[in-house]
Amino acid sequence: MSPRLLALWLKETxxxxxxxxxxxxxxxxxxxxxxxxxxALRDAFTPGVTIDVSYSVVDLDQTPISKALVKRLDRxxxxxxxxxxxxxxxxxxxxxxxxQSLVLVLPKEFxxxxxxxxxxxxxxxxQMTLLLDPALSPTLQLAFRNQIMAALGSVRADELTVKAGxxxxxxxxxxxxxxxxxxxEIRSEAVRSNDNAKIPSSVQQNVPAWLIFxxxxxxxxxxxxxxxxxxxxxxxxxxxxxVPFHLVLAGKLLPFFIVNQVQAAMMVLVGMYLVPQFGxxxxxxxxxxxxxxxxxxxxxxxxxxxxxxxxxxxxxxxxSEQATIVGGVGNILMGAVGGIMxxxxxxxxxxxxxxALSPMAWGLEGFHTVMLRHGSFADILPSLTQLLxxxxxxLFAAIWLNHRALAAQS
Amino acid sequence: MLKIDSVSYRYRDAATPALQNVTLEIPxxxxxxxxxxxxxxxxxxxxxxxxxxxxTDGLITLDGIPLAEIRSKNxxxxxxxxxxxAFYPMLxxxxxxxxxxxxxxxxxAELSSQSESAIAFARLEQVVGKRxxxxxxxLRRRLNLAIGLLGKPQLLLLDEPTVGVxxxxxxxxxxxxxxxxxxxxxxxxxxxxxxxxxxxxxxxAIVDQGQVxxxxxxxxxxxxxxxxxxxxxxxxxxxAIAQRYSATIIGEQKYRLIxxxxxxxxxxxxxxxxxxxxxxxxxxxxxxxxxxxxxxxxRSLRD
Numbered sequence: 001m002s003p004r005l006l007a008l009w010l011k012e013t014x015x016x017x018x019x020x021x022x023x024x025x026x027x028x029x030x031x032x033x034x035x036x037x038x039x040a041l042r043d044a045f046t047p048g049v050t051i052d053v054s055y056s057v058v059d060l061d062q063t064p065i066s067k068a069l070v071k072r073l074d075r076x077x078x079x080x081x082x083x084x085x086x087x088x089x090x091x092x093x094x095x096x097x098x099x100q101s102l103v104l105v106l107p108k109e110f111x112x113x114x115x116x117x118x119x120x121x122x123x124x125x126x127q128m129t130l131l132l133d134p135a136l137s138p139t140l141q142l143a144f145r146n147q148i149m150a151a152l153g154s155v156r157a158d159e160l161t162v163k164a165g166x167x168x169x170x171x172x173x174x175x176x177x178x179x180x181x182x183x184x185e186i187r188s189e190a191v192r193s194n195d196n197a198k199i200p201s202s203v204q205q206n207v208p209a210w211l212i213f214x215x216x217x218x219x220x221x222x223x224x225x226x227x228x229x230x231x232x233x234x235x236x237x238x239x240x241x242x243v244p245f246h247l248v249l250a251g252k253l254l255p256f257f258i259v260n261q262v263q264a265a266m267m268v269l270v271g272m273y274l275v276p277q278f279g280x281x282x283x284x285x286x287x288x289x290x291x292x293x294x295x296x297x298x299x300x301x302x303x304x305x306x307x308x309x310x311x312x313x314x315x316x317x318x319x320s321e322q323a324t325i326v327g328g329v330g331n332i333l334m335g336a337v338g339g340i341m342x343x344x345x346x347x348x349x350x351x352x353x354x355x356a357l358s359p360m361a362w363g364l365e366g367f368h369t370v371m372l373r374h375g376s377f378a379d380i381l382p383s384l385t386q387l388l389x390x391x392x393x394x395l396f397a398a399i400w401l402n403h404r405a406l407a408a409q410s
Numbered sequence: 411m412l413k414i415d416s417v418s419y420r421y422r423d424a425a426t427p428a429l430q431n432v433t434l435e436i437p438x439x440x441x442x443x444x445x446x447x448x449x450x451x452x453x454x455x456x457x458x459x460x461x462x463x464x465x466t467d468g469l470i471t472l473d474g475i476p477l478a479e480i481r482s483k484n485x486x487x488x489x490x491x492x493x494x495x496a497f498y499p500m501l502x503x504x505x506x507x508x509x510x511x512x513x514x515x516x517x518x519a520e521l522s523s524q525s526e527s528a529i530a531f532a533r534l535e536q537v538v539g540k541r542x543x544x545x546x547x548x549l550r551r552r553l554n555l556a557i558g559l560l561g562k563p564q565l566l567l568l569d570e571p572t573v574g575v576x577x578x579x580x581x582x583x584x585x586x587x588x589x590x591x592x593x594x595x596x597x598x599x600x601x602x603x604x605x606x607x608x609x610x611x612x613x614x615a616i617v618d619q620g621q622v623x624x625x626x627x628x629x630x631x632x633x634x635x636x637x638x639x640x641x642x643x644x645x646x647x648x649x650a651i652a653q654r655y656s657a658t659i660i661g662e663q664k665y666r667l668i669x670x671x672x673x674x675x676x677x678x679x680x681x682x683x684x685x686x687x688x689x690x691x692x693x694x695x696x697x698x699x700x701x702x703x704x705x706x707x708x709r710s711l712r713d
Contacts, residue, residue, distance in 0.1 A: 003512050003515055003516070003517045004512060004513050004514075004515060006512060007508070007509050007510075007511075007512025007513050008509075008512075008513070010509070010512070011498065011501065011505075011509040014500070014501055014505060015498060015500050015501065018500045018541075019500070228498070228499065228500075229498075232494050232495055232496055232497070232499070233492045233493070233494035233495075233496040234496045234497060234498065236462055236492060236496065237490060237492055237496040237497075237510075237557075238513060239461075239462060240460040240461060240462055240488075240489075240490040240492075241485055241489075241510070241513055241514055242461075242481065242482075242485030243513055
């Protein structure tokens with residue numbers, strides 16, 4: 001082991017342990033993010049859980065058929081039902097006051113015209129009305145409409161069955177048909193490489209996401225030490241002592257790589273033991289050794305990309321303020337487009353294409369391949385390659401920039 | 411012997427070169443002073459000697475071997491103590507010394523022994539466990555110097571090592587530096603404080619605008635065939651006479667004049683008499699470095 005490299009590693013480690021703000025950014029920030037985001041997005045990742053959006057029904061018909069529709073909607077249990085007074089004016093006021101988001105108005109004669117909608121019996125159409133809070137997201141509006149259509153379809157099918165039964169003299173009572181509970185006929189199954197398939201939870205999505213984000217935040221301590229070295233002439237002194245710039249960079253790579261791995265271990269522990277204390281599901285790591293090694297390979301590749309990126313930013317920035325702004329904003333942008341802050345699957349297609357350019361998205365894809373799909377080493381190889389090429393390009397750029405700066409002096 | 415032979419250096423896009431044909435011979439085992447105002451080229455010359463900059467022209471050898479070759483074979487042979495506090499503020503004094511020693515390739519007992527020697531030399535024993543950022547300006551300068559002594563360099567380059575320190579620390583630093591040649595180290599010392607150069611340097615070069623204006627021992631440089639005359643008058647010195655004798659004002663109607671030779675003293679007195687100036691007192695004296703510098707450059711060291 002070269003004593004020069006050893007000295008550089010040791011110096012960097014001591015300097016880092018004394019940088020309280022840097023350590024706070026590296027360890028406390030992601031812990032808080034994991035806890036908050038796991039709680040906030042828990043329902044978004046759990047199928048069948050009630051969406052925290054309320055609706056009421058103004059039933060102006062009050063027939064067994066309209067009551068059956070209301071019951072079916074209630075049983076779907078995706079949105080929260082508020083008991084309604086069947087007073088249209090009061091319901092509108094509730095919407096205006098923001099006390100509820102959706103009001104379904106069932107018109108008079110809804111039941112009697114169930115099988116002749118849209119004026120097909122020659123009488124003018126009298127549609128159902130959906131009153132909306134204008135702030136409600138279009139996705140949720142569409143989801144509620146779909147639930148109404150599904151409930152309406154099943155009530156209509158039951159009514160047809162009753163009518164057909166009567167026509168053919170079968171013993172069917174309309175009341176019992178409309179009261180019938182249909183079981184949930186769709187089962188969700190996440191497809192993975194082995195048999196232990198289970199739908200990913202919020203914690204399994206959020207721990208790797210915020211771990212990657214935190215790893216890239218090494219830019220703060222890396223650049224703060226680097227800028228002190230440059231401003232105080234320490235880098236010049238090291239050069240006069242015959243220490244090449246690439247050795248200075250190598251002296252920073254290992255300590256911050258280790259810091260990243262400690263972050264990874266800590267965030268996994270947060271996911272496994274702290275998150276359940278707040279009522280969410282515990283993080284599950286893959287149980288087989290090859291999958292754990294694949295997980296560590298992704299973690300290592302993300303770390304090398306993060307530290308190399310930090311070294312590039314530190315080489316460009318002239319002051320700590322610049323490094324904090326360029327590095328911090330750069331990380332937030334990479335996180336925003338890379339599916340860290342907003343899950344990639346809810347982005348529009350054009351944004352998903354942009355997300356593919358973010359190193360954080362490559363890392364997240366690698367972690368998801370291992371944790372959610374239980375992928376093999378060959379499956380994570382594309383993510384590893386992207387991250388390692390990014391790391392190498394950042395390091396070469398940092399060395400080239402330094403070389404150019406020195407050449408400018410000569 | 412360090413030989414600097416016709417060394418030139420020009421910064422990119424600079425209108426004039428920072429060093430122009432600098433030629434010096436610096437004997438081994440002494441303190442050699444580079445005196446000049448800010449921007450004279452002292453730091454550039456130190457940077458070229460330390461390998462931070464590469465001379466555009468000329469050759470530098472130490473005992474006949476090119477300096478670059480010595481540096482690549484033995485990085486410990488030449489040490490630089492820069493103007494800045496070039497160490498780690500978050501590390502303690504001991505940690506800084508161990509780090510820079512390690513970077514020089516020292517390890518184990520050798521590293522411990524040299525760190526201890528440097529601490530003792532710079533009298534840092536009381537603060538070895540203190541972080542560098544907690545030290546006073548004087549102690550930081552001592553730490554800066556102590557780091558330069560690691561590896562027992564053959565040539566030690568000190569670039570304005572007393573800037574911003576209190577008189578007591580400056581006195582200590584100067585005494586310490588003056589003692590270094592006894593351990594076999596050749597010291598090149600840059601400063602714009604002539605009293606420091608006068609106090610510790612055996613040989614001096616006066617540098618301005620990238621050129622060596624004068625070089626030699628202190629007495630060589632101070633010796634001048636042109637004697638100084640301090641004169642007190644009853645009336646102001648006429649402008650024409652002041653210009654002819656490069657007069658400077660040293661008090662109320664007191665002037666310092668440079669005479670071409672002692673023979674011209676009678677001519678000067680005759681000129682003053684015919685101009686109606688009565689002489690109160692006069693004395694012949696020797697130049698100091700400030701006067702030599704002013705004579706050579708027509709400006710003050712502190713400009």
